[in-house]
Amino acid sequence: MKYKTPISHNTILRLPRYLHLLEEMQGRGQERTSSTEMAIALGMTPSQVRQDLAAFGNYGAQGYGYNIPVLLQEVKKILGLHIRHTIAVVGTGCIGRAMLEHLDYESYNYKVLAAFDVREDVIGTEINGVPVYDAAGMEAWFADHDVDICILAVPAEKARSVAKQLSRYGMPAIWNFTNVDLTQKDMHCVVQNVDFRNSLFTLTYYLENKT
Amino acid sequence: MKYKTPISHNTILRLPRYLHLLEEMQGRGQERTSSTEMAIALGMTPSQVRQDLAAFGNYGAQGYGYNIPVLLQEVKKILGLHIRHTIAVVGTGCIGRAMLEHLDYESYNYKVLAAFDVREDVIGTEINGVPVYDAAGMEAWFADHDVDICILAVPAEKARSVAKQLSRYGMPAIWNFTNVDLTQKDMHCVVQNVDFRNSLFTLTYYLENKT
DNA sequence: TAGATTGTTAATCGATTAACAATC
DNA sequence: TAGATTGTTAATCGATTAACAATC
Numbered sequence: 001m002k003y004k005t006p007i008s009h010n011t012i013l014r015l016p017r018y019l020h021l022l023e024e025m026q027g028r029g030q031e032r033t034s035s036t037e038m039a040i041a042l043g044m045t046p047s048q049v050r051q052d053l054a055a056f057g058n059y060g061a062q063g064y065g066y067n068i069p070v071l072l073q074e075v076k077k078i079l080g081l082h083i084r085h086t087i088a089v090v091g092t093g094c095i096g097r098a099m100l101e102h103l104d105y106e107s108y109n110y111k112v113l114a115a116f117d118v119r120e121d122v123i124g125t126e127i128n129g130v131p132v133y134d135a136a137g138m139e140a141w142f143a144d145h146d147v148d149i150c151i152l153a154v155p156a157e158k159a160r161s162v163a164k165q166l167s168r169y170g171m172p173a174i175w176n177f178t179n180v181d182l183t184q185k186d187m188h189c190v191v192q193n194v195d196f197r198n199s200l201f202t203l204t205y206y207l208e209n210k211t
Numbered sequence: 212m213k214y215k216t217p218i219s220h221n222t223i224l225r226l227p228r229y230l231h232l233l234e235e236m237q238g239r240g241q242e243r244t245s246s247t248e249m250a251i252a253l254g255m256t257p258s259q260v261r262q263d264l265a266a267f268g269n270y271g272a273q274g275y276g277y278n279i280p281v282l283l284q285e286v287k288k289i290l291g292l293h294i295r296h297t298i299a300v301v302g303t304g305c306i307g308r309a310m311l312e313h314l315d316y317e318s319y320n321y322k323v324l325a326a327f328d329v330r331e332d333v334i335g336t337e338i339n340g341v342p343v344y345d346a347a348g349m350e351a352w353f354a355d356h357d358v359d360i361c362i363l364a365v366p367a368e369k370a371r372s373v374a375k376q377l378s379r380y381g382m383p384a385i386w387n388f389t390n391v392d393l394t395q396k397d398m399h400c401v402v403q404n405v406d407f408r409n410s411l412f413t414l415t416y417y418l419e420n421k422t
Numbered sequence: 423t424a425g426a427t428t429g430t431t432a433a434t435c436g437a438t439t440a441a442c443a444a445t446c
Numbered sequence: 447t448a449g450a451t452t453g454t455t456a457a458t459c460g461a462t463t464a465a466c467a468a469t470c
Contacts, residue, residue: 001419001420008460008461010461010462011461012413012416012417013409013413015412015413015416016406016408016409016412016413017392017409019412020392020406020408034426034427034428035427035428036427043394045462045463045464046427046463047462047463047464047465048461048462048463050427050428050429050430051429051430051461051462051463053429054428054429054430058428058429060427060428060429061427061428061469061470062426062427062428062429062468062469062470063425063426063427063428063469063470064426064427064428064470065426065427065428066428078416079412079413079415079416079419080415080416080418080419080420081412081415083419085415085418093312093313094308094309094311094312094313095309095313097305097309098305098306098308098309099407100305101304101305102305102306102407103407103408103411108408108411108412110411148418149411149414149415149418172418173414173415173417173418175410175411175414181228181231183254190414190417190418190421192410192411192413192414192417194407194410195227195231196310196313196314196405197227197231197314197319198224198227198228199386199403199405200314200319200321200360200386200403201226201227201230201290201292201319202223202224202226202227202290202403203360203384203386203401203403204290204291204292204296204360204384205223205226205289205290205291206223206384206401206403207291207296207359207360207383207384207401208290208291208294209291210401219436219437221437221438222437245450245451245452246451246452247451256438256439256440257439257451258438258439258440258441259437259438259439261451261452261453261454262437262438262439262453262454264453265452265453265454269452269453271451271452271453272445272446272451272452273444273445273446273450273451273452273453274445274446274449274450274451274452275446275450275451275452276450276451276452277452
């Protein structure tokens with residue numbers, strides 16, 4: 001999709017927060033909202049909310065504000081949640097399992113197709129309804145299935161080689177839970193690094209530097 | 212600690228990346244580095260690296276650069292990793308277990324003291340060497356133990372009430388893995404929200420809006 | 423109609439980058 | 447000494463906030 005203005009990364013990071021707020025409001029049976037109400041709920045300025053939303057389109061109306069069901073659909077559409085996405089999980093250690101069980105993928109139009117591991121005792125089992133296959137058969141399986149996003153949760157020492165392998169298969173996106181920074185240098189897929197240590201360290205900084 | 216300039220949030224977010232890079236360099240037996248070398252490795256500008264580091268102190272030397280062991284210690288100290296921190300885990304579902312098993316807390320001077328749950332079948336067991344106690348005894352236990360950081364991994368519907376409870380116990384920091392935004396409004400502790408959906412949604416956005 | 427609230431333009435603020443004197 | 451590289455100051459760039467005409 002093309003927008004009139006280039007969209008800043010900060011704006012993208014705020015979209016999920018708008019989404020969750022709108023879902024919460026809809027859950028309360030609310031019909032309409034305003035940039036001011038959203039801003040107060042999220043600790044932002046009304047200007048920022050309007051700027052963010054107006055970058056993608058004119059979803060509001062003067063004197064009225066925003067219709068919640070409409071805006072909710074639009075925000076989902078901006079994020080691409082109107083498109084069905086398929087997911088595969090590589091590595092079913094503690095993190096892989098947690099990601100298979102923790103999120104409600106169906107609610108946001110994702111479908112987890114399969115998981116892969118090298119450990120004999122998990123191959124052939126199911127985790128949360130998702131079959132676990134032998135990692136040895138990955139190449140053939142990926143050739144047969146269209147996967148949009150791969151959850152990478154293998155041990156750190158295997159992270160780079162498995163990521164390159166996935167990249168070779170033409171994987172469009174990798175959600176990387178290994179604590180290895182997968183720079184997109186030699187890969188042509190979208191990568192999101194989730195390093196829990198970073199999160200813990202910044203928390204620790206603010207803990208030790210409270211105002 | 213007090214610094215000459217107010218430190219921006221973006222700078223704090225980059226510190227863990229410097230830390231990991233320096234550890235990697237040290238692991239290769241490297242003795243010294245420069246802002247240019249670090250910038251190239253991290254995809255930043257040398258100016259940014261120097262600005263970030265100089266905000267905390269003068270760790271480099273003209274004509275030489277930075278001594279890796281020294282800078283590594285300094286970055287750890289800025290983040291507060293020279294101080295030993297204690298952790299408790301509340302909720303031992305898939306995420307709680309994963310956080311107990313995934314991270315090497317000892318390497319960064321953290322000590323996980325205990326985990327809590329309400330489920331009979333896990334109470335009394337150990338996860339990765341950490342004892343799981345009955346959540347009913349939390350108040351007494353927290354009165355007896357100094358905990359710096361609580362990993363919150365209870366079901367979403369209990370998130371807010373358990374967080375308030377922890378806040379009442381005087382918990383200094385909460386690392387929040389429930390998909391509930393714990394605004395710091397009514398709580399006087401530092402909170403870090405980790406909502407995996409946000410991460411997945413932004414990944415999806417960039418997947419659908421590749422350049 | 424009057425009041426409310428948008429989308430947008432202009433003003434402000436902060437963060438990043440560039441330049442360079444200091445000096446190892 | 448000459449070359450390299452810092453820390454810092456100034457310049458640029460981008461993001462946030464404020465203001466307001468348009469209009470529901």
